Amino acid sequence: MSNDLDTELDTDETAIDPQETETINLITAVNRTLHQEMDRDESIRLLGYDIGPLGGVYRGTEGLLAEFGDKRVIDTPLSENGIIGTAVGMAMRGERPVPEIQFMGFFYPAFGQFMYAVVKMYKRTGGALELPMTIRIPYGGGVKALEYHQESTETYFIHTPGVRVICASTPAQTKGLLAASIRTVDPVIFLEPKKIYRGVDEPVPTAAYTLPLNKARIVQTGSDVTVLTWGAMVQQAQAAATDVDADVEIVDLRSLSPLDIETILDSVSKTGRCVVFHEARRTLGLGAELSALINEYALDRLKAPIKRATGYDVHFPGHDIEDDYLPDDDRVRYAIEAVMSYEF
Amino acid sequence: MSNDLDTELDTDETAIDPQETETINLITAVNRTLHQEMDRDESIRLLGYDIGPLGGVYRGTEGLLAEFGDKRVIDTPLSENGIIGTAVGMAMRGERPVPEIQFMGFFYPAFGQFMYAVVKMYKRTGGALELPMTIRIPYGGGVKALEYHQESTETYFIHTPGVRVICASTPAQTKGLLAASIRTVDPVIFLEPKKIYRGVDEPVPTAAYTLPLNKARIVQTGSDVTVLTWGAMVQQAQAAATDVDADVEIVDLRSLSPLDIETILDSVSKTGRCVVFHEARRTLGLGAELSALINEYALDRLKAPIKRATGYDVHFPGHDIEDDYLPDDDRVRYAIEAVMSYEF
């Protein structure tokens, strides 16, 4: 068992020294992190299709082939199950593969390897074999792409024991969380909100650092209502917060599995109201679990029902109406207003 | 579009004439139903491995090969994705395939076809192509079998739009629900609680009949607390109900997707207390959605938090401790007692 696990899980965020920073977007943060981590640790290999000469359809792996060669940046045949399954084999031999799934909607053919190997190897061996691997997956809508290019089906991962599910919401978060994911001994699904790959820049420390994999982040504190969210929705929640007549606390979950339930309960116990805000379909989207947990452990603190500002229970729709599907600052604002308006 | 859809969805249960019955178990009810339906409709074909000469590892298809021949009872190569994918092709050509997945834990390699074809074809064609197919899946634990032979991962199906998820809890329910599933125009995942395949017999009408696919069943009415459950847990809930100091209402959901939310809300609004009881892991098990729905639409009726008497968030454990994992009448009784004891 890795000794520094707890360090990676529990990084002290305030200790990160932002002396030197560069202002970059989220996909560049992914690229920088992969670069730094691969430099640091020779056992890291990237696998996926279109990650080599092309540098990834979103350019996340740009330049890495030239830097590290084709034994560490491995363009594979077009099989997601093959990618995940061979990555497992590598991790079984002590390496740290970082496979990429091009779009979340193409993960499904790999579901066999995911269920049979990724999440079960550690248990199956009674702890003898650890499986450190980080599966990078761009996810989410808002990019007017073809079917299965806009999915937000993290529920399939979250319901499954044996894997961490991490999602970053800003460039700086991405760098620290991706590095921590790669360094931890558990398999990690690392979700990248591709809608904000570009367009939102922020200063990011140039040195390597990790952020905790087990702690939600309070984006802003507030006393009236808690918004639980993650990924691309975080900034929409921030936008909505400026626009409502309520003091909004925003929690960026960061770890979707396991959840930082303490932070969640603390926040809702304080505010007494909660809105969950996510892109995924509503039925059994993570909002369901959050709502159920709060109900179980903080019912008497609730001043209003928990509302879920989410996608609808439909297939991701055509381009012409995808904006009507996607939850946005308006939708979360409505939800905040609704819970604020409620009286027992 | 099928005209008799609504009939299948909405069967009037009281109209079923139980003049002639036979006392059979659940797996025999499956067998009888397949037999009768195949007799009725030539476009029904069964696909799966070990369903022909062997008659299914649980004997669900026993005798059907001899009766209907190998063009209607099709032993396939050992590929779940191939089974589901070819069944889709058949349904696209106007047939009504009834593929069997031997154990729920072996569905995972078929997740590609499930997500890409089964649940999306109707939508993808803008309604031009219906996809009537019923995927039979034995599920659940309590049989001391190998890994992946005891799974209860219905969440993966329920979170996915475009498919009905039906689960039967008794032999008579099985017959009516399976017939209705086969007759409806939507794709259906038909879950069979294999733990009670044998051992629990009841009188079942010998004539064919259907039960509604869109209505939960009130197993017993009560005024203090609602237990929401399905499958093999129903009878455990009944056992627990006799053993607690509370008037328990038991709702057998039958349709896990879409949910009969009206019946659920009515019951909990009446009792003011609710326990969800299922075998699946807790995090994002269906209990989460049920709890969230009640919170959203009946919070002010709640006299206590909703508790989830479920499996734990672990891999299904070894034989020696599986009984400690599985929710049973004790666990649901504790949950009932807990919500009864609660005071705001």
Add this chain to the structure above:
Amino acid sequence: MAHEMWTEERPPEDFYRILDPNGELQTDPPELDEEELLKLYRTFIATRILEEKMLNMQRSGEVSLVARTLGEEATPLGCAAALQPDDWIFYTYRQTPALLYWKLPMVEVIASATGREPETIAEQVDTEDTPVNFSPDYTPIGTNVVNGVGAAMTDAFNDRDTVTMVFTGDGSTSQGAFHDGMNFAGVFDVPAVIVCQNNQWAISEPAHRQTGSETFAQKADAYGLPSARVDGNDVFAVYETARTAVERARSGNGATFIECVTYRMGAHNTSDNPNRYRDDSEQRAYWEDRDPVDRYETYLRDQGILEDDTEAELRDGINDQVDDAVERVRSISTSEPERMFDTILHGESWRERHQRAELHRELNDMNPFVDFTGEGFDE
């Protein structure tokens, strides 16, 4: 920063060929009358004009994504032409000539590239029944192979003489679904023809990164299926091979796998930039010399079947047809947002009804979250 490019390998050219790159016959041409020969030509040209138009529409934002057939047209065309009415085609996104040959209205082809909600297209475009049946198009690769084989299984079981043709790419052969489809095809002796349109690229991955096998054709061995390997830029060779395979299927002798060797002249689709991963200065010239349309046109002219004025007339006709189709597409309104709830399941559930109402309210500036009782909204 150094930039790596793929080295391309040319596949062996010891394949079946009738019409060589210069438009000269190497052996007897298929028995096709003049009308049929011109129909093939017309489909070639129609494909180029239509796809060119769609490319322009993509640039101007009218359609969202276009994957062209450029340089590969002979493969889907020759294969599709070997079918008969009532047969089936399970295609991907790179078989425009097959669609046009069997009269799928251009308006549908264009409309589906707009990314509109499918019902909108279905409702606003009068979809005519095509002589040959088409599966819907689907994005996830490999999926159609299994579905097509399943469809063909029903023909086998029902003793129908319908043939199902399935198209797949070189890259797609790596998917488990390809394996499943091929394997079931072999076990159940289905009346299907499975075509690998080997354009040597899968987005940025060259064919030699997909498989260690020298040819794609030999993949059929694994399933006990006969196979053929043809010059995919020679519409005659493709047609002849497909015709034999179709006959074999129709007469109950099972499925055939055909590798058609061609080359993707352009980008994977309009969101791709091949200059990042392939240096095709050399390859391009090589494959331009082997262009499927050029050689066919040369042949037709040599035979006196095609003359300048026939060509001009034909092009005019197609241009008009394309313009009409574009007009029709432009007249399709965007979807009603509530469409997203349609054709998911039959019958209306509580959940669907409630979420429809939520969306309706949101679109009408009413708060969609104020139902606290489950009784819905009274506006």
Add this chain to the structure above:
Amino acid sequence: MAHEMWTEERPPEDFYRILDPNGELQTDPPELDEEELLKLYRTFIATRILEEKMLNMQRSGEVSLVARTLGEEATPLGCAAALQPDDWIFYTYRQTPALLYWKLPMVEVIASATGREPETIAEQVDTEDTPVNFSPDYTPIGTNVVNGVGAAMTDAFNDRDTVTMVFTGDGSTSQGAFHDGMNFAGVFDVPAVIVCQNNQWAISEPAHRQTGSETFAQKADAYGLPSARVDGNDVFAVYETARTAVERARSGNGATFIECVTYRMGAHNTSDNPNRYRDDSEQRAYWEDRDPVDRYETYLRDQGILEDDTEAELRDGINDQVDDAVERVRSISTSEPERMFDTILHGESWRERHQRAELHRELNDMNPFVDFTGEGFDE
């Protein structure tokens, strides 16, 4: 009610064979010294005795499920014997001889059939390092093929001369995962040997229902891998073929696929009853004549390597070893229920801590649902 049975087809026997069913050499035997020859024999016998014992334990309820190797022993044995220390084996549930050959303690073999929680076994049985490394066993078929090939990729990338051997069944070749593993093996030239232990049955499905190909060996063509097809009941032929493949792999020339033709003499496992689907009166006699142990024993006796007293001694030794192992297994306690929460993720989450406490309370007759604040229980 009429009952349908499968008709069995005998696979072609034009495979590689050294030792014929009568124990006579058809060609030169492999270069193995007497010690090694006796080690093979010993492993054969140990497998039969151990599996027989486990069958009894299953009947008496001590172990929960047993899948035997009966009649197929030469395949895993000959293959495994071709490896060197530090190599890897990715196996299924039907390679007992490979485990025993490389000294996996019998107590582990038996213990894993008890269905105990894995940590319990890991903790209570001193697992020694075996000379050859074993993957864990896993139930879902096909999975190990991809994992094994991935493992071999690391050897290729690191220029190590380790060889990975992967076992798969005839039925398992139908899985997409098999396709993936084979395909990656071909593309990345991995140092692996993939063995198809074709025992002609997959539970109730005969091999001719798995694939339309005449042999399994030819499946390698699809991936550009060399293949061999051998008499899987001839330990010499299996060994020789595997040895060549292992050398090929070790010297950096890539993977080989080997089909070993054998026959499943018994049930799929202890929960199966083959009389329901195969009428093996005729087949059984045929394959009994080809038994791998009989022919090998005949050979050893003919060579004067094995005598009655050596055999008796060896059997006694094995019996003792098995008895010891059984005793050790009997001494393993059942698992602490809380074990189910172990080795899922590192570090303890709120959820895990809370659910552990719930279980603890339930086991101690305390209500596990009375935490209404999330602060846990104070007993």
